[in-house]
Amino acid sequence: MRLADLIRFAGSRLVRLGLLLMAVSVFTFVLISLSPISPVNAYVGADIMQIGPEQRQLIAERWGLDQPMIVRFWQWLRQFVQGNWGTSLIFNQPVLSVIGQRFQASLQMLAIAWLLSGLLGLGLGIFAGAYEGSWLDRGIRLYAYVLASAPTFWVALLLLIVFAVSLRIAPICCAAPPGTLAANVTLGQRLHHLLLPAITLSIIGIASIALHTRQKLIEVLHSDYVLFAKAQGESLAGIIRHHGLRNILLPAITLQFASLSELFGGAVLVEQVYAYPGLGEATVQAALRSDVPLLVGIVFFSALFVYTGNTLADFAYQVIDPRIRIGGER
Structure with a gap:
């Protein structure tokens, strides 16, 4: 380069x-x-x-x-x-301070959801593509198709009813136990309140990555060079490791970084359902109460965050496939 x-x-x-x-x-x-x-x-x-x-x-x-x-x-x-994003009408604080405080809470949820959706989506897509037509493939596709068409708020409400109301193994709201001072909240309590919203976001994001990974792997497995490798006695695991991963990682990374915008949109609904005090909940308040400086700042920050993620994906391509070079050279 x-x-x-x-x-x-x-x-x-x-x-x-x-x-x-x-x-x-x-x-x-x-x-x-x-x-x-x-x-x-x-x-x-x-x-x-x-x-x-x-x-x-x-x-x-x-x-x-x-x-x-x-x-x-x-x-x-x-x-x-001049570096001044204005003052929020709702919180009566600088917009940058509000975004920083709220994004700190949302970032933990977004990071867990982003990693889970990427790893699980890639893994499920590999299993579905490797065993095309099997019961495992049909089950993964059914899961992906159902959740890809399911509204985020509906999935969040369903999980809230099952795990928080019926089974009572998850908190029903908030980022910490109500009435507890922030300094007294333990790491375990934070994770306890964070886990269900993060799982809700990751469940939705798994579908698209799994389906695209499956389709790409099927194309690889039906290629001439893979058929030649099979004729030489190469195992299915070896074919996926030596020929499949490099071909399926590029589209998977593209979808993974592109899903940052979907995660932001889904976080707005998820944080409303779980009453989670993050950036998404602040976005809803800013829109309903016409807090122009705060809403413009949040949208501005979100666009910057998503664009940065897509740019990092372009750089990551060259690590996975050295044939890709900035400037169009190979």
Whole structure:
């Protein structure tokens, strides 16, 4: 890999990232600003009938809500360039602080779900492809097809009813026991509250990786060079290890990193069902209460996170298959 190719690749990625983030910011800001929900009413909440027009005007001036949409966007953009993402109307804290606190809670759940979905999806796909047409293959495909079409919130509710309500082996809500100070929460308690939401996310993500891995492995096993290897007495395990893994890992990694966006979307629903105080739950609050700075910041951060994951996948390709080179050389 030449240094010039690497610099050119990184430069093009940065330009695309800048354009993407600008488009995401503009569209998110415009859509939320055009929402029928009044930010002042959402900010005041149940006490809206107890304040007069003068107080409403003061609140609007305090948060800059009395300015036209274009003016507010340019004010936000000028602050953003200076490293200030604005202040959340809901939490009355800097947006970066809110995102940092909430993402720290969500990251643990997302990381477990991401690893489980990738490893289990790859493993199930290999078994299904290696034993094509068997009862094991049919069972894995049935599982994948059912869960691929199942809504995330429905799966979360079902698991909550079974494991938290009926069997009582999992907590029903929250990231820690209610009423316990954060400093007194043990690692075991955190994992106990984290496990069921993470499993819910991973169950959904397994399906697509398993199906694509299965199909790719079947294509490899039916290729001419694999038939030649079988004629020479190569075992099925040896064929998969020497010929199959390198061919199925590339699409599996692509799907794995592409699933980051699905995990973010699924986390919004899962955290609502389990009342988990993460970034997804903050996204719902920001949308329902027209907290424009917070919602734009969350969408901006999510786009940055997903784009970074896809870029890392491009670099990982060269480790798995040395024939792939940045700059188009082989």
